Amino acid sequence: WSVDLKPLTQHLLRRLTSFLADSSRSGDGCAEISPRDVFGFFHSHLKQLHGRPRTSATPLSSLLELQLELCMYVLALNTGQDSCMELLQSTVALLQAPGVPSPLEPKLAEAVVDLMAAPLTQESLASAVLAMPYHKSLLAMMSRKMQARAALAVVSALLAGDVSMRDCETIQNLFALTDTLLRDETGRDLGEDLRHLEHDPVVFRTEQETMAQLIHQVRQDDPKMVFEMLSMLWEYFQQGGPHRIIYTVPAMVAAVLQLVGRLGSETSDQAVEILDFTHTLCTSLGTLAPQESVRLWLLSAACADKVAAKAEKVAELVRRISSSIDNVLICLDQYIPEQEARLRGLQLMVGTLRQMTVGLEEDDLKMICGRAVALSSKMLSKRYQSKAFCLCCELYWLPHLDFQDPDRGLLCLRRALQSADGAIHSDPLDVGLFVDILNEVIHLFAEGASQVSAVLLSKILALCVQHVKYIGNRVPQESMRALRSAISSLAAKQKESMEAVMVGDVYIPYLEIDLRSAEQLPTEPSVKTFVT
Numbered sequence: 215w216s217v218d219l220k221p222l223t224q225h226l227l228r229r230l231t232s233f234l235a236d237s238s239r240s241g242d243g244c245a246e247i248s249p250r251d252v253f254g255f256f257h258s259h260l261k262q263l264h265g266r267p268r269t270s271a272t273p274l275s276s277l278l279e280l281q282l283e284l285c286m287y288v289l290a291l292n293t294g295q296d297s298c299m300e301l302l303q304s305t306v307a308l309l310q311a312p313g314v315p316s317p318l319e320p321k322l323a324e325a326v327v328d329l330m331a332a333p334l335t336q337e338s339l340a341s342a343v344l345a346m347p348y349h350k351s352l353l354a355m356m357s358r359k360m361q362a363r364a365a366l367a368v369v370s371a372l373l374a375g376d377v378s379m380r381d382c383e384t385i386q387n388l389f390a391l392t393d394t395l396l397r398d399e400t401g402r403d404l405g406e407d408l409r410h411l412e413h414d415p416v417v418f419r420t421e422q423e424t425m426a427q428l429i430h431q432v433r434q435d436d437p438k439m440v441f442e443m444l445s446m447l448w449e450y451f452q453q454g455g456p457h458r459i460i461y462t463v464p465a466m467v468a469a470v471l472q473l474v475g476r477l478g479s480e481t482s483d484q485a486v487e488i489l490d491f492t493h494t495l496c497t498s499l500g501t502l503a504p505q506e507s508v509r510l511w512l513l514s515a516a517c518a519d520k521v522a523a524k525a526e527k528v529a530e531l532v533r534r535i536s537s538s539i540d541n542v543l544i545c546l547d548q549y550i551p552e553q554e555a556r557l558r559g560l561q562l563m564v565g566t567l568r569q570m571t572v573g574l575e576e577d578d579l580k581m582i583c584g585r586a587v588a589l590s591s592k593m594l595s596k597r598y599q600s601k602a603f604c605l606c607c608e609l610y611w612l613p614h615l616d617f618q619d620p621d622r623g624l625l626c627l628r629r630a631l632q633s634a635d636g637a638i639h640s641d642p643l644d645v646g647l648f649v650d651i652l653n654e655v656i657h658l659f660a661e662g663a664s665q666v667s668a669v670l671l672s673k674i675l676a677l678c679v680q681h682v683k684y685i686g687n688r689v690p691q692e693s694m695r696a697l698r699s700a701i702s703s704l705a706a707k708q709k710e711s712m713e714a715v716m717v718g719d720v721y722i723p724y725l726e727i728d729l730r731s732a733e734q735l736p737t738e739p740s741v742k743t744f745v746t
Contacts, residue, residue, distance in 0.1 A: 220276040224283050227256065231287045238291070249291040256284055257300060264308045274314065278325035281305050285332050295342050298333050302348035305329060309355055316355060323360040326352050331367040335375030344387035353391055362394040362421070369395075369424055378433040382446055385432075389450045395421050396454045422461035425451075429465045437476050441488060444470055448495070456502050463499045467492055467510045471517040482527040489518055489534045496541065504549035508559040511538045511545070512566045522572040535570075536578045539563065543585050553598040557605075560586065564605050573615040580619070583609045587626060596636035600647045603630035604654050611663040620665035627651070631677075642685045646693035648678045652700055659723075668726035675701070676731035683734060701732045 234249050260280055263272050281301060288297045309318070309326070318326065330349055333339045343349065349368070353361055368391055372379075379385055389396070429447060434440045444466065451462045470492050477485050492514045499507045515538035522531035546559045563586070573579065586609060590602030603626050610623030634647035652674050658666040678697055682689050704727055711722035 220280060223256075223280055227283050227287055231290050234291055249287075250293045250297065253284065253288060253293050253297050256287075257297075257304065260284065261304055264304065264311070268313065274308075275321055275325060277308060278305070278322060278329065281308075282325060282329045282332065285329055289332060289336060289339075292338075295339060298339055298343060299346060299348070302329075302333075302343070302346065302352075306348050306351045309352070314355075317357040318355050318360070320360065323356045323364075326356070327360070327364045327367045330364055331371035334368055334371040334377065337375065337377045340372060340375070340377045341381075341384045341387075344384060344391075349391055358394060365392040365395050366421055366424060368392070369428060372431060373424070373427055377431060379428075379431045379443065380434055381439075382443055385443060385446050385450075388428075392425070395425055396450060396458070398455070419461070422458055425458075426462045426465040429462070429469045432469065437473055438484075440473055441470075441491075444473070445491065448491075452498065459498060460503045460506070463495050464506060464510060467495050467513065470495065471513055474517050474521055477521065482521075482525040482531065485518075485521045485525065486530045486534065489514065489521075489531070492517075493534070493537065496538075501549050504545045505555055505559065508542050508545050508550070508562065511542045512562055514538045515542075516566050516569065519570040519572050528572065532572065532574060535572070536574050536582075539567070539574070539582055543582065543589065547585075547589055547592070553593055553595060556589070556593070557598055557601055560589065560602055560605055564608050568608060568612060568614065570612075571614050573612070573617075576617060579612075579615070579617055583619070583622070587629075591629075596633045596640065597644055597647065600630050600633035600637055601650065603627070603633060604647075604651050607654055607658065611658055611661065611666075613661055618664055620663070623663070624665060627655070630654075631674075638681065643688060643690055645678075645681045645685060645689060646696065648674070648681055649693050649696045649700065652678050653696070656700060656704065668723050668728075671704075672726075672728035672731075675704075675727075675729070679731045679734055683736075687736075698735070701729065701735075705729060 230252060234247065234252070237247075260277070263277060266272055268274060281304070285298070285301055287293075288301065305326070308314075309322075315322075317323070330352055333343050353364055356364060368388070371377075372388075379388070429444070432440060432443045432447070434443070448466060451459055451466070454462075470488055474485055474488050477488075492510075496507060496510045496514060499510065515535045518531050518534045518538065522528050522535070525531060542559070542563050546556050546563075550556050550559060567573065567582075574582065583606070586606050587603070590599060590606055593599040593602055607623050607626045607630065610617075610619045610626065612618070630651050631648075634644070634651060637644040637647055652671075655666060655671050655674050659668070659671050682694065682697065704724070707724040708727065708729070711724040714722060715725070
């Protein structure tokens, strides 16, 4: 008969780990007991077991589990890199012995995966472990399916331990282990467009999102070194094909733009180089995820504007802003046919331009405004046309960029009203479009936009009230609530203005707004209390 001593040995190692860790924390540990010596004792005896013929008392799976338990002891007590390397070396030797199946059986491979991942949760060990050949040797003993699981476990361990990647060599060593997550292996020539069909979509997404998180582990005080490491990561990621980069490009762009923010005012040339790299990243995404492309192009434009605000050389940065906005409009026009998604992209673009402080050359800005209006006119429904034209009004009054074109702005406002009128002929409940336009005019009036007068605001308010009265009690509750809120806000502004004038302040234009049309609105229904 024979006895498997694995449970007993595991229990003993765990108790020793707990005892030595508690002793170290309390400071009353026994000086004659060294964690390193304990490791040496157990490791030497395990290696003796490795050299014996396999029996029911020393199955390979049990020996691997004891190796893992000893590894956890090393990590818990920080016995040093040498202990970890010795353990990995003996594991490789154990699996290279005659009689070990190749590739490893799933149960054995799972134990090896755990052993590979464990030391990579500690930053003090990760770079040194990756630099050694042991992980590559262990990976070569597995099937491709288990290699993919091992690669994912390695990356997940680095993320779990929040391990920083501080040099290019570490990145090279890591990606030598993750080839199965970056490349496809198939006997069929599916082509790039169909390559993603050979993967389980849920597993594939999890793998690629995990790989994308690695980008944020690149950490260095030197921005130039960070840029070099990010460039190396991109070289690896783009080898995986378009079905992979849709997960990694957004994280790459975010990391690169964060790097731009760390540059000083005297590093305009370096900022331009980094923004050009961002341009390459966004272009690679192209038609694969056009809505995400719009967001990334706008992030790039906003970042370039912030750098230009404090830079000495502005012209090159302004050209990058113009190029980014141009690509946004191309995406919206050619690659995003859905009206709601197109409108959302237009909202993001207008919001980005209104936040800029340097922005574009005036000629470029006028051209972009014209293209945005043309894009709005391509909306298939009058409802979305009205919303889009209403948004475009803001492009003709950009206070931060000292740009105003009130004639074209008012023309855009008129087209929004015309589209809203066409929309309510199809669906009278779209009366909320007029309320949206009213809110837009109130906003422009508050900013002091030229030719947006109190008379114009009063007329649009009267138009809203007229349409609400026409459809009576069928007015959507949200639209009525928004209209009442706008009227209440204007009434409050008038009251504040009157009080200011009475104490001697200058005349305030809110007093010219005619709110008498609001009196024609039906009164709000009172809340009744029912007593049972």
